[in-house]
Amino acid sequence: MFKRNIWLLQAMLAVAMAFVACHSSDKDYRRKNQWWEYGGMPDQSKYVETQELTLDNIHNLSVEWAYELTDNASYQFNPIVVDSIMYVLAHNNSLVALHVDTGRELWIHGNLNGITRRGLNYWESADGKDKRLLFTIRNTLQAIDATTGKSILDFGDKGIVSLNIGLGIDTTKVGRTQPSTPGRIYKNLILLGSSPGEGLFSTPGHLRAFNVVTGKLAWTFHTIPQPGEKGYDSWPKGAYQYAGGVNVWGEITVDEKRGIAYFPLGAPTYDYYGADRPGNNLYGNSLLALDAETGAYRWHFQTVHHDIWDYDLAAAPQLIQVKHEGKTIDAVAQASKQGFLFVFDRVTGKPLWPIEERSVPASKVPGEKAAPTQPFPTVVPPFNRQYVDENAISDILLSKSEYDSVLLRVAAAANGFYTPLELDRETISSPGAVGGASFGNTASNPEKGIVYVMSQDFASFYKLQKAIPHIPRQANPAAAQQDATLKQGLSVYNLYCKSCHAAGGSGQIGPALVQIGKKMSFQKFKGLVETGQGQMPAFQHLDENAVKTMYAYLNTLEQAGATAKTVENAPSKNPLLVAENAAFDQHPGREFVNRNRSVYYPSHITDTPINRYVTGYGLELPHVLTPPWSYIVAYDLNKGSILWKTPLGTDPNAARKGFKNTGVPNGAQRKGMLVTSSGILFATANDGFIYAYNSADGKEIWKHELPLTSEALPSFYSRNGKDYIVVNATTTQPLSYKSSQNTTKPKTTKGAYIVFSLKKS
Incomplete structure (x- = not known):
């Protein structure tokens, strides 16, 4: 009886191993094809x-x-x-x-x-x-x-x-x-x-x-x-x-x-x-x-x-x-x-x-x-x-x-x-x-x-060239704060974007960017800057403040004959929609935190601020x-x-x-x-x-x-x-x-x- 059980156990083990080997082989074939x-x-x-x-x-x-x-x-x-x-x-x-x-x-x-x-x-x-x-x-x-x-x-x-x-x-x-x-x-x-x-x-x-x-x-x-x-x-x-x-x-x-x-x-x-x-x-x-x-x-x-x-x-x-x-x-x-x-x-x-x-x-x-x-x-x-x-x-x-x-x-x-x-x-x-x-x-x-x-x-x-200073939010009069924001936005644009999108955002190698807010939301604009598209590289080193000022600057520009439209294509009414990322909605991701500064104090070098130098x-x-x-x-x-x-x-x-x-x-x-x-x-x-x-x-x-x-x-x-x-x-x-x-x-x-x-x- 004992020998028979051993034989049955060995037979079952052999079948299981054959099944695993077959599945593994099938998996390898599927992966390759x-x-x-x-x-x-x-x-x-x-x-x-x-x-x-x-x-x-x-x-x-x-x-x-x-x-x-x-x-x-x-x-x-x-x-x-x-x-x-x-x-x-x-x-x-x-x-x-x-x-x-x-x-x-x-x-x-x-x-x-x-x-x-x-x-x-x-x-x-x-x-x-x-x-x-x-x-x-x-x-x-x-x-x-x-x-x-x-x-x-x-x-x-x-x-x-x-x-x-x-x-x-x-x-x-x-x-x-x-x-x-x-x-x-x-x-x-x-x-x-x-x-x-x-x-x-x-x-x-x-x-x-x-x-x-x-x-x-x-x-x-x-x-x-x-x-x-x-x-x-x-x-x-x-x-x-x-x-x-x-x-x-x-x-x-x-x-x-x-x-x-x-x-x-x-x-x-x-x-x-x-x-x-x-x-x-x-x-x-x-x-x-x-x-x-x-x-x-x-x-x-x-x-x-x-x-x-x-x-x-x-x-x-x-x-x-x-x-x-x-x-x-x-x-x-x-x-x-x-x-x-x-x-x-x-x-x-x-x-x-x-x-x-x-x-x-x-x-x-x-x-x-x-x-x-x-x-x-x-x-x-x-x-x-x-x-x-x-x-x-x-x-x-x-x-x-x-x-x-x-x-x-x-x-x-x-x-x-x-x-x-x-x-x-x-x-x-x-x-x-x-x-x-x-x-x-x-x-x-x-x-x-x-x-x-x-x-x-x-x-x-x-x-x-020397880095563009970071302008922190402060209790300035609204007009002065807006003026500072647009000046920084212009500086950021000229350094990183002007060579392809031309002066005033009119478009050259890249498309026109005038009144960008009518074409896309700030979040979409920020995502585009971070990831790049087409011939445009990613500018992931730009902090959120710099992107915001550039977005604000582009929204003030006008171009004769320019048209803009926003296209929203959420599939929310599609009957095949099984989820709208519910798990994500429960735990929103952290916003990217700015760690960039116009000057810095690496303690191993000096206690005096060191200039930053940057380039496009x-x-x-x-x-x-x-x-x-x-x-x-x-x-x-x-x-x-x-x-x-x-x-x-x-x-x-x-x-x-x-x-x-x-x-x-x-x-x-x-x-x-x-x-x-x-x-x-x-x-x-x-x-x-x-x-x-x-x-x-x-x-x-x-x-x-x-x-x-x-x-x-x-x-x-x-x-x-x-x-x-x-x-x-x-x-x-x-x-x-x-x-x-x-x-x-x-x-x-x-x-x-x-x-x-x-x-x-």
């Missing part, structure tokens, strides 16, 4: 196994269906696909579940204003019964049932997890703590970065992990080291108490097999002047490898010492396998904004090829102590132009007078790679603030050791360099060499003058790629097309016009043996060109999520 998270998979390769789409039949790729937006908002959201459901952001920041076959709405979760706009995270339990969507919104982490769309109220405190915890600082001094890009799921954890802004005294960007079921904080890694921690001596004593930034606003990558998470870290703040932070400032601008389950340090490499050029790391680290010196190496490749591709052994952090410390110029700005050397890869060539002179200036999109003016500015400017910014004259940095590679701009064929970098040439023309991003000349302005570069990292380089798109204005393959100014920012096992590389561009290239040689093999341009990563899924490409084409900037004859007009003229598939034969 769907798009469960931002970037597709934890390795961020954007590499997918295709079942039917090939180089031979791609010409048959066309629109299967499109989900049109009802509002005029621009969404950077990367669609998530799980089984038969696609999740998108639409309709006044509502999360919408669609059926993947038709685009039919299944449910809507509304009123997610303040949500991280680039995407969210999906997690399911081992038995598949608990399926949830996790997202960050207004300094909180929340969860939604992926099947019903309803808030999960036993997550955290009645559905809310505060992102102000685990930072080791006074929470009353905490500003923005949520990330601008989704985190990364590892087992039952969600790994999160943050986007605290770029102003002085911004929140430190410490890395954290939370349990996806309970919401409890699992671990914290201090990116600005505290006493006794590695890297503490690379900062002034006590800097952790006031320094900010050193955050992951870009893309996290995870090696699931080894349990290692790779974090590309941004610069310390303030980005362009670091008198309060002498030293190399670890872990600023570092690729940091941590144990994903515990947050324990594994290794790091700092790509910029004491950054004063805003050279954040933001692009996803690429996990690849290469043949190197007779061995097979599991490597990680990190593309940077300054145009370098750094390659390391992903376990040890050892560079595959030597990286040299080379002397760079000293700073001339009072109080600034620039690093004497910077790291330079020696074998892997840069993918970006790193120096600008008169020969690099193009007259394609400039008048004769404009061209001559730019030449004079270049001749008079301080110039050269890693040249510090100055006070008395302009400094040209190439790549500039939005040059090089940013989020969404890397992909790979992992097993072949090929890495693809989407990049752009963009030189910033910088000039430091220098974006007023996006098209002055010789083209191509944006392109894709393929690296063979078995050899450490460039395999091919091809322009990405064509600027419409250059096309009218007969130029082709020029790339597009800002053409690679906020874009993305897909790489297929059948040899196709898909990429979106700022000219309003999606392109396909032969991934072996970079030759264009297909393109399709979109109704609007895209600021999001494309997605991929296979269903019943059929392949689908999903493109978020919702950026509301007009595309002023005519369709070429070899493309198909889109089936919609509104912003839409567009699904492509092969035509039925």
Whole structure:
């Protein structure tokens, strides 16, 4: 009898193990053929196994269906696909579940204003019964049932997890703590970065992990080291108490097999002047490898010492396998904004090829102590132009007078790679603030050791100046207070916005901003300033007072013939609305707290106030360099060499003058790629097309016009043996060109999520 029971127990155990193995295998298959998270998979390769789409039949790729937006908002959201459901952001920041076959709405979760706009995270339990969507919104982490769309109220405190915890600082001094890009799921954890802004005294960007079921904080890694921690001596004593930034606003990558998470870290703040932070400032601008389950340090490499050029790391680290010196190496490749591709052994952090410390110029700005050397890869060539002179200036999109003016500015400017910014004259940095590679701009064929970098040439023309004083609210007469407010608003506008939106807000590169209050509320305006849109970068370092004064100033402006309208598209009357974020309403998020000041007193330096020096991003000349302005570069990292380089798109204005393959100014920012096992590389561009290239040689093999341009990563899924490409084409900037004859007009003229598939034969 005893032996029989043992046999039965063994048989039951075998059946259970077989069930678990089958479910695990089924889960792996689903993940590989769907798009469960931002970037597709934890390795961020954007590499997918295709079942039917090939180089031979791609010409048959066309629109299967499109989900049109009802509002005029621009969404950077990367669609998530799980089984038969696609999740998108639409309709006044509502999360919408669609059926993947038709685009039919299944449910809507509304009123997610303040949500991280680039995407969210999906997690399911081992038995598949608990399926949830996790997202960050207004300094909180929340969860939604992926099947019903309803808030999960036993997550955290009645559905809310505060992102102000685990930072080791006074929470009353905490500003923005949520990330601008989704985190990364590892087992039952969600790994999160943050986007605290770029102003002085911004929140430190410490890395954290939370349990996806309970919401409890699992671990914290201090990116600005505290006493006794590695890297503490690379900062002034006590800097952790006031320094900010050193955050992951870009893309996290995870090696699931080894349990290692790779974090590309941004610069310390303030980005362009670091008198309060002498030293190399670890872990600023570092690729940091941590144990994903515990947050324990594994290794790091700092790509910029004491950054004063805003050279954040933001692009996803690429996990690849290469043949190197007779061995097979599991490597990680990190593309940077300054145009370098750094390659390391992903376990040890050892560079595959030597990286040299080379002397760079000293700073001339009072109080600034620039690093004497910077790291330079020696074998892997840069993918970006790193120096600008008169020969690099193009007259394609400039008048004769404009061209001559730019030449004079270049001749008079301080110039050269890693040249510090100055006070008395302009400094040209190439790549500039939005040059090089940013989020969404890397992909790979992992097993072949090929890495693809989407990049752009963009030189910033910088000039430091004293910061605009902060005007606190006080009991002044109303007229005097209003006058002071408008003067500050004008100063803020001239420093950060005038170069693109012209004097008086009349519009130039960017749209007209006159009487902005008739177009959008202050909260929406503030959100736009913080997150950016289209060619406009994010100005997260501007405090709320500065944004308020600029908003007030713009509301006083008038322009002949200008019209404005407000579009509100809340889905409150839609019968599919399952919730309006009730959990959030119960626990409103903390308003961002201003920690910026016009002067500061770092006690380690002096008791006397030190002037702040600031600059705009220098974006007023996006098209002055010789083209191509944006392109894709393929690296063979078995050899450490460039395999091919091809322009990405064509600027419409250059096309009218007969130029082709020029790339597009800002053409690679906020874009993305897909790489297929059948040899196709898909990429979106700022000219309003999606392109396909032969991934072996970079030759264009297909393109399709979109109704609007895209600021999001494309997605991929296979269903019943059929392949689908999903493109978020919702950026509301007009595309002023005519369709070429070899493309198909889109089936919609509104912003839409567009699904492509092969035509039925």
